[in-house]
Every structure is written in C-alpha cells, then in structure tokens.
Amino acid sequence: MDKEKVIEKISKGEKLTDSKELLNWVEQSEENKKEYIRYKNLWALLQRGKEMEPNQIKEGLQNVKSKIHKSNKSFFFNEVLKYAAIIVFALIGGYFIHSITLNEEIAMNEISVPKGNRTSIILPDGSKAWLTNGSKLIYPDNFKGKTRDVQLMGEAFFTIAHNAKRPFIVKLGEHRVKVLGTEFSVVAYPQDNTIQVDLISGKVQMDVSDGTGSNNYKSAVLQPSHSLVLDKTSGKLSKSKIPDSFFKYWQEGMYQFKEESFVNLAKKIDRIFGVELIFEDEIIKKRTFTGTFNIDDNIYTMMEVFRHASGEPFNFHVERNKIFIKSVK
DSSP: OOHHHHHHHHHTTOOTTTOHHHHHHHHHOHHHHHHHHHHHHHHHHHHGGGGSOHHHHHHHHHHHHHHHHHSOSOOOHHHHHHHHHHHHOTTTOOOOEEEEEEOSSOEEEEEEOOTTOEEEEEOTTSOEEEEEEEEEEEEESSOOSSSEEEEEEEEEEEEOOOOTTSOEEEEETTEEEEESSOEEEEEEOTTSSEEEEEEEESOEEEEEEOSSSSSOEEEEEEOTTEEEEEETTTOOEEEEEOOTHHHIIIIIOEEEEEEEEHHHHHHHHHHHHSOEEEESSSTGGGOEEEEEEETTSOHHHHHHHHHHHOSSOEEEEEETTEEEEEEOO
C-alpha cells in the first residue's frame, strides 16, 4: 500500500480496527508504524481545520500529499510538521507531537504541546480540548465501553459532547474528573502539589483517590463559575469563585495576577515561555507582583518591567533558556 493511499484512509476516518488492509500494512514493519504515526499527526493538525472552510482543508491536504509524493524515502517528521504548521497553525504559532501506541484492540493517541505553545484537537466523540504550556493528553482512537476516558498531564480546557449514558472522565494520575457534558478546565501538572478544576457550565465531579490504589474515591461536586483545588499532600479540597481573568487567559492568552510571588510567577513563565528563572538568593523570591502579561510577550522585555516594578532591586542575566536573578544589596 502506497503512502498516498494510507493518507486517504486516515483522512476518511478509517481506523486500524476498521481497516484490515491498513492494520496489516502498519504491522508489516516498524517503519510503516512510524509512517502511520506521522500521517496521523498531519491529519490531527488538519483537524483544527474543521474551523476552516472545507476547500481550505482539501487544499491543505493536497499540498501535504504533494510534499510526500515529491519526497524520497528519508521523509522526516520535522519537514512534515513544519509544512503542516504553515497550513494550519499560522494563527497559533505552535505545534504538537503526536504518537500512537498500538495494541490488538485500539490505537492510543498522545498529544504533547511544547512549552510556550497552544493547540486544539477534536476528540473521537466530537468533544474539543485546548492544550497549552508543556501539556500532554492521551486518548483512544475510538471511545469504547461505558465511559469516555482520557489522561491529562498539564493544563487543558474542554468542551464535552453530552452523552448521559457514557460519562467523560479525565484521569489525573490517581485522581479524576467526571463529567457528562460541560465546559471546564483542568490544571494538573504531575510535579505540582495542587490540581485545579474550573467549571464554566454544566456539572463536574472531582474524585480524589484515597491513595490505596483500590478505586476508592472521596468525591466533590462543582457548580458553574467556581474552582475546586486539591492539595495533593493533605487531600484537602477548597472551592472559590472563578476570577474574570480565567476567560482572558484561555480566550485571549492574557495571564492576570494579583499579589503573586515571584517564585510562583517563575513557574508560570517557565511553562508559557520555556524559560527557567533561577533565583541566586532568597530575598527576591518572596517579592509579590500585580499585573498582566500576554503569552505572546517578549520575556526579556517582561523581565525589565519586573525589575523596575520590584520594591527589592535586582539584576538579571541570560544564558540560553535560563534567566539568573540576583538581588542588588
């Protein structure tokens, strides 16, 4: 089976479980498996085009096919990703890596978004997910069983297609968020001590594991326009009203902060801009700031703003993707 035929099958929505010909081709060699992954990535990128006109999607896919046809056997993923990004992600300025784990029953898709990037995908049931800032989402090629399960590491905003008979579950390590049809966001980085769920509409249930690994959960229901924060160390849950800045962050890429410590801002800056802030002394860490920055801002200009706004003077110097900060005594 030639490469163009593989792409045609993927673009028509044929899955490995539906197409014996496609499955046999994938299983023939490791190289075929890698090619399949590449093409699935291209199609996932083009799926963002469902918000575009059909003729734009068709033209984009034909351009990708033409690129493949002209290439030799050393058809590298980076070339395709760059080319597809030009077609689809010009307005986003980001990209994601798509990998697939194959087994006898179903293909699992893994979407990873680099730091400082954003993207959106359409899930098999028509639900939508927006990923950002070094996040990863794992989901099946097709939802089967009594629930629609995905796994998240990082932060994402979801718009879930309603299906009362098949709850949508976002797995967050040993914890999970259970929904039927709603709009909500989750921030759940494995290295963080907290998990935060923000509900816009509908209803979600946060299930907190008791840590025994036996699917015993303590549950809390969240109402619209409220946040639920889990302290992973203590297991404590706290609720609060969603701030207006929530919408600016997801819709406009604006991050607003009030009396937030420099060390906490450093964590957000690292995820958004892919730049690590290293404090060379403890004095400046606790300095708090109030303001706004856009995820498209220049990080070095931002640092100058922080420096002039700081009540505790500091200097900084840059070494590649690290910014070293030291108080002026």
